[in-house]
Amino acid sequence: MNEKRALKRVFDQHLSSLRFQPGSRQVVINRTLGKEAPVMKKKMSLAMVFALVLALMIVTALAAVAVLHSDNANTVNLAREALYQKYGLTPETLGMFPYEGSEVNGAYTLTWTCNTYHASLTGIYVTVVKDGVATASWSYDNVDPSVYASGALSAPVWGQRQLEAALRNPDVASEYSRALDQQDRENNPIETLGHASEPLADGERIWQDEILHEAQPGANDLTAEKAYEIAVQAFAEDFGIDREALTASALQDETFLLRENGRGVWDISFDVMLNGVESECVVRLDGATGEVLSIDVLTGGNG
Amino acid sequence: MDEFYVPVSSIRYVYTDEGGEPVSEVKGPDITHDRRLAHWMDAYGDELVRLAYGVLKDSYLAQDAAQDAFVKAWKGWASFRGDCSEKTYLIRILMNTCRDYLRTFWMKRLDRRITLDKLPEPYADAPMPDRTVIEAVLSLPVKLRCVILLHYWQQMKIREIGEALSLSPETVKKRLTRANQKLNTQLKGWYYNE
Numbered sequence: 001m002n003e004k005r006a007l008k009r010v011f012d013q014h015l016s017s018l019r020f021q022p023g024s025r026q027v028v029i030n031r032t033l034g035k036e037a038p039v040m041k042k043k044m045s046l047a048m049v050f051a052l053v054l055a056l057m058i059v060t061a062l063a064a065v066a067v068l069h070s071d072n073a074n075t076v077n078l079a080r081e082a083l084y085q086k087y088g089l090t091p092e093t094l095g096m097f098p099y100e101g102s103e104v105n106g107a108y109t110l111t112w113t114c115n116t117y118h119a120s121l122t123g124i125y126v127t128v129v130k131d132g133v134a135t136a137s138w139s140y141d142n143v144d145p146s147v148y149a150s151g152a153l154s155a156p157v158w159g160q161r162q163l164e165a166a167l168r169n170p171d172v173a174s175e176y177s178r179a180l181d182q183q184d185r186e187n188n189p190i191e192t193l194g195h196a197s198e199p200l201a202d203g204e205r206i207w208q209d210e211i212l213h214e215a216q217p218g219a220n221d222l223t224a225e226k227a228y229e230i231a232v233q234a235f236a237e238d239f240g241i242d243r244e245a246l247t248a249s250a251l252q253d254e255t256f257l258l259r260e261n262g263r264g265v266w267d268i269s270f271d272v273m274l275n276g277v278e279s280e281c282v283v284r285l286d287g288a289t290g291e292v293l294s295i296d297v298l299t300g301g302n303g
Numbered sequence: 304m305d306e307f308y309v310p311v312s313s314i315r316y317v318y319t320d321e322g323g324e325p326v327s328e329v330k331g332p333d334i335t336h337d338r339r340l341a342h343w344m345d346a347y348g349d350e351l352v353r354l355a356y357g358v359l360k361d362s363y364l365a366q367d368a369a370q371d372a373f374v375k376a377w378k379g380w381a382s383f384r385g386d387c388s389e390k391t392y393l394i395r396i397l398m399n400t401c402r403d404y405l406r407t408f409w410m411k412r413l414d415r416r417i418t419l420d421k422l423p424e425p426y427a428d429a430p431m432p433d434r435t436v437i438e439a440v441l442s443l444p445v446k447l448r449c450v451i452l453l454h455y456w457q458q459m460k461i462r463e464i465g466e467a468l469s470l471s472p473e474t475v476k477k478r479l480t481r482a483n484q485k486l487n488t489q490l491k492g493w494y495y496n497e
Contacts, residue, residue, distance in 0.1 A: 007455035010436045011357070018356055020348025024366045028373045032340060170471050253444050271446070 067234045072208075073292045075101075075108045077238060079127035082134035083112070087125070091239055092277040093163035095299030097125060101208070106130060116300040117166060117173060118180040121158045167277050167300055205257060205267065207284065208294075212257035212265060221287040224254050227266035230290045231283035235272070238295055246272060256287060264288060274299070340377045343393060348373075350457070351397050357452045358401040360441060368404060372397040387466040394457070395467045398449060405445060439489040447482035450475055 069077070076099070083089045097112035107130040114122035123139040140148075140157050151161030153176055158166070166173035203214035217223070222230070236243045253269045264287020272281050277299055284293040351372060355365035376396045383392055440451055453459045453467060464475045 007436065007440070007451075008458065011353075011440075011452070011456040014434070014437045015353040015356060018349070018353045018362060018365065020344060020352045020369055021366055024352075024370050025344050025348070028340070028344065028370050028377075031370070031374045032337075032377050170473055174473050269444070 067230060067237055068289070068291045069234075070286070070291050070293050073294055075129045076110065076294065078129050078132070078134040079108075079110050079136070082127055082136040083125055086136045087138060088160040089125075089163070090160070090275070091297050092167060092274045092279060092299050093160055095274075095277075095279055095297040096163065096167075097122075098296070098298070117158070117177040120180055121156070121177060122163070123157065170300065205255075207257075207265070207267075210260055212259055212267075215256055215258040215264070217256045217264060217266075217287060221256065221264050222266060222285070222290050224256075224266075227285055227287075227290065228254060228268055230285055230292075231266070231268040232270070234283060234285075234292045235281050235295060239274070239297070241272075241274075265293065339380065340373065343373060343376065343389075347390060347393055351393060354394065354452060354457065355397060355401055357441070357456070358398070358445060358449060359404060364404060368397060368400045371400045375400065387463065391459070391463050391466050394453070394459075395469070398467055436490060439486055442489075443482055443485060447478055447485065450478045451482045451486070454479060 079099075080091075080094060083094060094112070096116045097114050099110045099112045101108060101110045103109075107128055110127045110129075112125040112127070113119060114124075125136060125138050127134055127136045140159075143157050145159070148155045148157045148159040148162060151159075151165055153162055153165055153169070153173055155162060162173075205212045205214075232246050233243065235241070236246055253267070255267045257265045257267055259265055266285040266287055267282070268285070269280055269282045272279050274297070280298045282294075282296045282298065284295075285291065286293060348369065351369040352362075352365050355368040355372075356362055359365055359368060372393060376393050379396070387395070440448060443451065449468060450464055453464045454461075459467065461472045461475050461479075464470070465472045468475070470478075
C-alpha cells in the first residue's frame, strides 16, 4: 500500500471531527477589530501563576539535586575539553562528530568522526584519556594551518572556522561535501558494503555497543520528572549554560530502558539553542541513582 | 444565545442570532483585507486546527493556536513578501505559534502528561479506524512529527516544508528519513512494507 496515501487516510479519518469552531472564528474577528485580547495571553495569566508555583517547587527541589558523573561521562568531558583547548572546537561544531570509544589498560580512546560532511574535509579527531589527563590529535595535524585559516568552505581541509560556517550555511557546505561523495562513487563504482547489522526490534535502542530495551521504571527508579530535572541540571553544568536559558528548551523524548545487566537507564533528549545553533542534547542517567552516564550534543542536522 | 459570524456581503460582517436576525454589524478597516481573512478561515480553518492538534495533542490548544495564527497572519500580511504560497504562509505562522506554545514552561510540563487516549472521536457514521498508526505518529518527537504531518498529510513538498518550518531542504530530508525509520520500526507489517 502506498505509505503516503495510507497515512493521509489515517489522519483524515482520525482528525475529521476537529473543526475550526464558529466561536473561534468570532474570536479572530473580534481580535482583528481590537475587541478582544489574545487567547493565550489571557490563559497565560492563569498559566503564569501555575508556572510560578511550579518553578518555586522545582527551584526548591533543584537545591537538593546533586549531579554525579560516571567515569564514562567524566572521560568524555575531559576529551571534549582537550578538543576545545587544542583545536578551538566548540560544543556546536563538535556536535557534528559522534564518537566511538574503546578502553585498553586504563587508556580510553575516543574517535570523533563527522557524519554530516565528508571525512576528507573534516578529518577525524582522536582523544586519549588516561589517569585523568586527556590528549587530542587530528588526522590533519600535519597540514599547514594556512590551508584552512581563511575559514572558506572551498578549502580542502575544514578547521573550526569552516565547521562554524557549515553550521550557518548547511546548503553551501553540503554542496562541497556532495561533490566529494560523487568523486568517491566515480572512483569506486563498485561500492563495498560493510556487514549489515541486525535491525533493532521495536522498543530496542543501541548505546555503546549494548542493546537496551524499553521498560517501565520500577519502584526504586527515578520518576520521569526527577530524571528530567537532573538531566537539565547536568547539561547546564557541563556546558556552562545558564539554567534559566534551558527553560526555553523543548523536551523531545524521555524513555526508560533496561540494560543487559538489569539496571535501568533514563534516556532523555531535548532541543537547546547553543550560540544560535539548533542542537539536540541526549542525556543518559542511571535509572535508580541518577548518575550521569553520558551527555551527547548533536548538531548539523544530526539532531 | 450563541452568536456566530456570517460574512453576508463583501463590505461588512453581520453577527446574527440563531434565528438569523442581525444583532450588530461592524465594518472592517479594509474590505479586501477582511475578505481575505474570511477566505482563510473558510478554506484553511479546519486544516489548521487539525494540524495544530497533531503538534500540540490538545484540541483546545489547537483552537487557540489556529486563532492566534489567523490573527498574526492577518496583521502580518502587509509585510508578506510572497516568497511562498498563501497556505504555506499560514502553516508557517501556525507552526511558529505551536512552537511558542510548546516552549512555554507551562506547556512543557503539561505536555508530558498528555496521553494518547485524548484523540478526538471520529464521526459516528465513519468506520472506526485502527489507532495504531496515528498513535505511532503522535508519539514521535515533535520535530519529526511536524515533517511527517506536513509531508504525508498535507502533501507538502520538501521545499515547502522547509519554507513552513524555516529549515533547509537538507534538514527536512534528514528529519523525514529519521521519522520514517522510527515509524518503520514501530509499524512493521502495517502500512510500511519491508
